[in-house]
Amino acid sequence: LCQYIQASKARDGASPFISSTTEGENFEQTPLRRTFKSKVLARYPENVDWNPFDQDAVGMLCMPKGLAFKTQADPREPQFHAFIITREDGSRTFGFALTFYEEVTSKQICSAMQTLYHMHNAEYDVLHAPLADGGDQSGMEDGEGIPGTKLQRFNSYDISRDTLYVSKCICLITPMSFMKACRSVLQQLHQAVTSPQPPPLPLESYIYNVLYEVPLPPPGRSLKFSGVYGPIICQRPSTNELPLFDFPVKEVFELLGVENVFQLFTCALLEFQILLYSQHYQRLMTVAETITALMFPFQWQHVYVPILPASLLHFLDAPVPYLMGLHSNGLDDRSKLELPQEANLCFVDVDNHFIELPEDLPQFPNKLEFVQEVSEILMAFGVPPEGNLHCSESASKLKRIRASELVSDKRNGNIAGSPLHSYELLKENETIARLQALVKRTGVSLEKLEVREDPSSNKDFKVQCDEEELRIYQLNIQIREVFANRFTQMFADYEVFVIQPSQDKESWFTNREQMQNFDKASFLSDQPEPYLPFLSRFLETQMFASFIDNKIMCHDDDDKDPVLRVFDSRVDKIRLLNVRTPTLRTSMYQKCTTVDEAEKAIELRLAKIDHTAVHPHLLDMKIGQGKYEPGFFPKLQSDVLCTGPASNKWTKRNAPAQWRRKDRQKQHTEHLRLDNDQREKYIQEARNMGSTIRQPKLSNLSPSVIAQTNWKFVEGLLKECRNKTKRMLVEKMGREAVELGHGEVNITGVEENTLIASLCDLLERIWSHGLQVKQGKSALWSHLLHYQENRQRKLTSGSLSTSKLYKRYAFLRCDDEKEQFLYHLLSFNAVDYFCFTNVFTTILIPYHILIVPSKKLGGSMFTANPWICISGELGETQILQIPRNVLEMTFECQNLGKLTTVQIGHDNSGLYAKWLVECVMVRNEVTGHTYKFPCGRWLGKGMDDGSLERVLVGELLTSLPEVDERPCRTPPLQQSPSVIRRLVTISPNNKPKLNTGQIQESIGEAVNGIVKHFHKPEKERGSLTLLLCGECGLVSALEQAFQHGFKSPRLFKNVFIWDFLEKAQTYYETLEQNDVVPEENWHTRARNFCRFVTAVNNTPRNIGKDGKFQMLVCLGARDHLLHHWIALLADCPITAHMYEDVALIKDHTLVNSLIRVLQTLQEFNITLDTSLVKGIDI
Secondary structure, three states, rough: OOOHHHHHOOOOOOOOOOOHHOOOOOOOOOOOHHHHHOOOOOOOOOOOOOOOOHHHHHHHOOOOEEEEEOOOOOOOOOEEEEEEEEEEOOOEEEEEEEEEEEEEEOHHHHHHHHHHHHHHHHHHHHHOOOOOOOOOHHHHHHOOOOOOOOHHHOOOOOOOOOOEEEEEEEEEEOOOHHHHHHHHHHHHHHHHHHHHOOOOOHHHHHHHHHHHHOOOOOOOOEEEEEEEOOEEEEEEOOOOOOOOOOOOOOHHHHHHHHHHHHHHHHHHOOEEEEEEEOHHHHHHHHHHHHHHHHHOOOOOOOEEEEEOOOOHHHHHHOOOOEEEEEEEOOOOOOHHHHOOOHHHEEEEOOOOOOEEEEOOOOOOOOHHHHHHHHHHHHHHOOOOOOOOOHHHHHHHHHHOOOOOOOOHOOOOOOOOOOOOOOOHHHHHHHHHHHHHHHHHHOOOOOOOOOOOOHHOOOOOOOOOHHHHHHHHHHHHHHHHHHHHHHHHEEEOOOHHHOOOOOOEEEEEHHOHOOOOOOOHHHHHHOOOHHHHHHHHHHHHOOHHHHHHHHHHOOOHHHHOOOOHHHHOOOOOOHEEEEEOOOOOOOOOOOOOHHHHHHHHHHHHHOOOOOOOOOOOOOOOOOOOOOOOOOOOOOOOOOHOOOOOOOOOOHHOHHHHHHHHHHHHHHHHHHOOOOOOOHHHHHHHHHHOOOOOOOOOOOOOOOOOHHHHHHHHHHHHHHHHHHHHHHHHHHHHHHHHHHOOOOOOOOOOOOHHHHHHHHHHHHHHHHHHHHHHOOOOOOOOHHHHHHHHHHHHOOOHHHHHHHHEOHHHHHHOOOOOHHHHHHHHHHHHHHOOOOHHHHOOOOOEEEEEEEEEEEEOOHHHHOOOOEEEEEEOOOOOOOOOEEOOOOOEEEEEEEOOOOOOEEEEEEHHHHHOOOOEEEEEEEEEOOOOOEEEEEEEEOOOOOOOOOEEEEEEEEEEEOOOOOOOHHHOOOOOOOOHHHHHHHOOOOOOOOOOOHHHHHHHHHHHHHHHHHHHHHHHHHOOOOOHHHHHHHOOHHHHHHHHHHHOOOOOOOOOOOHHHHHHHHHHHHHHHHHHOOOOOOOHHHHHHHHHHHHHHHHOOOOOOOOOHHHHHHHHHHHHOOOOHHHHHHHHHHHHHHHHEOOOOOHHHHHHHHHHHHHHHHHHHHHOOOOHHHHHHHOOOO
16 A cells, blocks of 8 residues: 555656556545455465465455455444365365454554545546536445535545554365354454453464364264354264255345246356356355255366456456356446356346346256245245345345346346335246246245244254254255255166276277267157257256266276265165156156255254364463454464474374374365376366366466466367367267168257257357457357448458457467368368258248259250249248249248158140259258259150159258269169159160069168158158158169069050059959959958059149159058058959069069068058148048
């Protein structure tokens, strides 16, 4: 402070103070409101081997905003808060700090404060001179009331009449989080210093006792030790209970309400960026620790800074998932907060019961029943489920939140209408409304909350802690058990889907990034439909990956991670209780049954204390040491506190402290989830896989370190981009390769959407990294809008230069990285995604059609009027007339989904009504998907099979090399069914003649394709039309069977299979008229066959003879009649005339095996594409 004033005075003449605003000193803040750099005054002991002291981090977290001054007029109650130091290796240390105010005794500092006030007022007058005196009362934020003298207006400090106080802090650092015990220790120490009566022993005795003589309670035991004024109790859960957690869950539900807690919990599980905002450090810590504790058995894997020191604000720019807490001064509006990338941010204003959610947050499975179960527990403890706004002092400040703005914010489900009365506030929240309806049914009224007497309080035994503390323990464990039970139910079968590595751990670890460790697709296909949106995204998180890695690492129970051990034992219990097959997943909600047992364990520990520590005693101090001035916390005698007891008489009494050291590794395991060195290395590397930066270093904050951190972010983003694109390609291509040549996508819609969503999240982080000024919620979207605007104005690209929009270190300004990033994105051209087509079903999409006539016989002389009709999975177009001699056109219609068939034809008008079409191409102009519908046949009377229209089956074009060049086993891309069906007489040599074995094989494969299609989950099925009418489809295979041994008539006369079928029909009809019927069964089959052939012949469509054959086969497959018809035709005398003796249809054994193959289709319900059976009503 003194140095600062010297420097200010030294500055030159005219107006020495205005320039100082540039140094970041905010002159709107009065000097008493500014904060100053804090420093660690002393620490005992100087060093602990296993826990090195990080001076900067501790200083920052004890006083995150620095030193503060107050006068006697300000409130000066001691404030307690916990904090956490996470090292770069992921290990954690807890700190507990009590901040209080002591009178400033240095005259020099008091006069420096006075000088600062004079300077501030002079500065203020210079800045506000034009205004009428007192007109601008921005200096009155301290509530001093009516401006009297100028000094008073600024909540002044007058050296002659005011006492100056400065903040000081005492802090305990522990390896485990015994929050309640540490708070008691600190409060009692502070009380000893401030009370008029000095404590019975010197302070050193009590501190020595806590440092060296109070052991850590063993797992499952409780411990009592003495504070300055009273006993303190702490208890630790056993190894088969939920891990230690000592923060009051009740407070979180009171501050936020059940609905908000659930939304925040969901955001944390899906690893969104989470920013907590409160005036109270302890609240930030309580909310953060509670949310991460409720995740059991999963652990937050990313940046975790529940209290973010002011000097680290640049970390909010980090393009990684984080959970951070930001201290508000209670004055600034939320709108003044400049936060990056809000599209992926969950912002929680803890004091004002308000939460802003990231876009499209999926709902937690069984949320309604889950919320109700939690609410019932809360009400039993007298906590209203909608939260208790009045428990926050800032309830009155709610008026400052602009209510209108919150109401208009559609995504915020919490505040609507008048923001003053909490109950009214939440009445309009639909989840709470539904919950109330449920709760009313259970006979509890929410209007007047009557606290039910908790049966557990009337116990026979006496608990050692007070009633209130016991209730906090009970509520904590009940809520945590309910949350743990949810995960146990949801993941009861998870072990079945863990993919154990085939190689040893070392090599598994080296290739960890390429390895799949969990069969996500099978797991998801077992889940009830409503769970999928949440679960598919949850399985992609780092916390889930680490959880499964942990499982793979520890085969045997001995080296199993403690958290995993507890979880697995619970899963085993559930399995014993509900013996069910994993495939029969139901969304039945199973309530938690383990609450009583867990509560009993805690009560037993509190009723019967297992260990009592040594009492504090006089230490070996020189006379006169240990005396101090009342009201001031002194510097202690470091010589007596630097080492623990060594002499023999202590060894016996200090036995617990011995196992404390031996057990250190164990505590760490329990606390940090680490075990032996080997595993520590694995798990650590596994953690670091997702992104390079896990935790900000709190110590060195030089510009070079910040630059290095930003560089790490850029590298991390690039690495993540590489992993994500690779994963998306492997997922897609792997599945596609399995489908031999069918290019069918075997990746669920939900899973595909999840992959895309996580890519969007990455793109959003890249675009918002280092953004100078935020515009709108999404950085990427605003960028695209600007770009579009500029394109429309035909401006040069310079107008949107990244150098203006982004800071120097931003990802988008690192050219090499940007280039690599684009290269990764380009790799997506190798695969096709259908999420847009499948999700936006009602959107209008432009389609571009290109008709390719045969090059040999150009269509230039063609005189008829062509038409086309396109069908897809979601619908089909009207008949579109094509202008004559136009081969390309674009039209717009509602999304057709994946395209399946094209019907093309003409009206046979004019002199030359013959058209030879090679193929038709259709391109979706939004997604860029192009489909090819091969034809290669004539359309025209008297040409080919006399067809005026054809149904063409399409195939999505992939960006692979041409068919001829592909050196692979899979058959070439499908062509239309008709390409292979050359005329029997004209081109006998066009197609290789297949022998009977090959024909049988092709029929078997076609049927097998259809069977496999129906065995897949519905979401993963490809196109059935392709399997029926595609190149290797059923129609084509049966056609080969019928063409085998077909007698060639005299030259130039075309004979088609359909001619044979018509003759067979005539034969059976005449038989029926003559009443020559061998048997009833046979009679029905013959009648059916004739009815179908007649119906196909009578169709108003001009589909030609091959088209009719295709239609008949499709109808036969749909109605399960194909095998009957084959049997019928094999016995028909017409066959003898039209087939040679070697024909397949004359060989009884071959016909019987063909019938058996076709019978397998009977169990499937085949639904035909409307375009295949248009005009048939049968």
